Amino acid sequence: MSPQPEADATRAVVQDLLVRLGEGPPERIAELYAEQVDWKLDWPESEHGRSATPWIRHRTTRADVADHYRELAEHHVRGEADTQVERVLVDGEDAVVLGEIRQTAESTKRAYRARFALHLTVTDGLITRQHTYEDSLAVAEAFDESA
Template sequence: MSAANGRTPATRTVVEELLRRIGEGDPERIAGLYAERGDWKLSWPEDEHGRSATPWIRHRSTRADAAAHYRELAAHHRPGAAATAIERVLVDGGDAVVLGEIRQTAAATGREYR
């Protein structure tokens, strides 16, 4: 994401925009904030989730992969049965960490998790 003057906007601004877009739920707009190429690993042991039960949890490396992640996440969860609580956004220069809780309900089982 580039500012009009060609400089990259402040990290906190980008994080806030990402969270806003995630809340809106449009995978393409969310992915627009991701780099074209990257190394995005969702770490969750294979024996605990299985690839077929949680297809959204896998390694991603492109902006298109990021959009696919949000599409898959939506496709495998019950609409309107999710909640997110952001507790804190920590920023140090170009690095940021978002702390909070995400709750979802799996469409296949009706089981809620966080």
């Protein structure tokens, strides 16, 4: 397969993911992921799975992906989320999505903005890797009950 069709296929899956993320149903989002997935979040390991931010942890399965989006929704104020995608870069089966999320923490009612980069790998039409890099300090501060 030449590089262009592979990149086109990757771009199509990433665009579908972005549409489904905007629509919201976790199971529908998770359908785009392989049964086994390499899902990592670039957060300090000591912060993974804290009670205020339980969705922040590594994942390994499609079911874990659906759980991630359910937990994310449970801990944010509905209707107060926005994501601005600034760029999607594709190279073969790899893609990088750059942008900014805007959310409001349910527990503190604090709004926050966090820059992000997603590194995705698409194999045979499914996402097999998602490594997320985001402004963890902005998220942690929004959920800090003591502040």
